[in-house]
Amino acid sequence: MKRLEITNQEGIKAKIQGYFSGNEEAKxxxxxxxxxxxxxxxxxxxxxxxxxxxNSPRTVSNWVKRVNETGDIESLRSKKxxxxxxxxxxxxxxxxxxxxxxxxxxxxxxxxxWDGKSLxxxxxxxxxxxxxxxTCQRLFHQLGFTLKRARPVVARANEEKKVESKKTSRENKEx
Numbered sequence: 001m002k003r004l005e006i007t008n009q010e011g012i013k014a015k016i017q018g019y020f021s022g023n024e025e026a027k028x029x030x031x032x033x034x035x036x037x038x039x040x041x042x043x044x045x046x047x048x049x050x051x052x053x054x055n056s057p058r059t060v061s062n063w064v065k066r067v068n069e070t071g072d073i074e075s076l077r078s079k080k081x082x083x084x085x086x087x088x089x090x091x092x093x094x095x096x097x098x099x100x101x102x103x104x105x106x107x108x109x110x111x112x113x114w115d116g117k118s119l120x121x122x123x124x125x126x127x128x129x130x131x132x133x134x135t136c137q138r139l140f141h142q143l144g145f146t147l148k149r150a151r152p153v154v155a156r157a158n159e160e161k162k163v164e165s166k167k168t169s170r171e172n173k174e175x
Contacts, residue, residue: 017054024078031063031076038064087129088139096123097143116140 006012020030034053037044038060046057046064053060066075088096096119104111104118108125111118116133119140123131131139140147 013054028077032073034060035063035067035073035076087131088123088127092127093139093143096139100140100143100145114140 020026030053034049034055037049037052038046041049046060049055050057050060063076067073069075086093099107099122100114100119104114104122107122109118109122116135116137119136120131120133123129123136
């Protein structure tokens with residue numbers, strides 16, 4: 001009997017590996033299959049299994065070591081990765097959100113609008129936490145604020161010349 005072939009092998013392989021990387025339960029099952037294959041095929045090495053599964057040999061080796069150390073397959077499940085803790089508590093962030101909605105002068109900051117630099121100064125003064133300007137700019141976004149800039153208005157501008165210079169003015173279309 002003729003061996004079946006999969007058309008578009010690279011595309012299918014990429015979709016399967018994408019599914020494994022995006023789904024926690026699928027990752028667990030993927031690791032179980034790797035360890036099971038390692039146990040059942042004594043002639044297979046971590047290198048060959050890693051190549052077959054699209055993982056590095058070191059990854060397969062880590063799976064096998066983890067199961068050996070704990071004696072439990074549950075050790076192959078992904079653990080929640082918390083990341084770096086925030087410098088501001090959730091309560092402080094909520095308080096900050098309310099403060100940003102007021103003018104800076106009301107809270108002792110001598111500027112007319114909130115920006116990264118003024119927010120950094122306020123956080124240092126109020127909470128005794130040092131945050132750089134760029135981090136404060138990110139904090140604005142995380143709190144749901146967007147950057148809005150005032151459009152400059154030329155002092156003593158001539159309205160006729162302004163209309164003339166516009167590309168879309170009705171008078172210029174007639175030319």
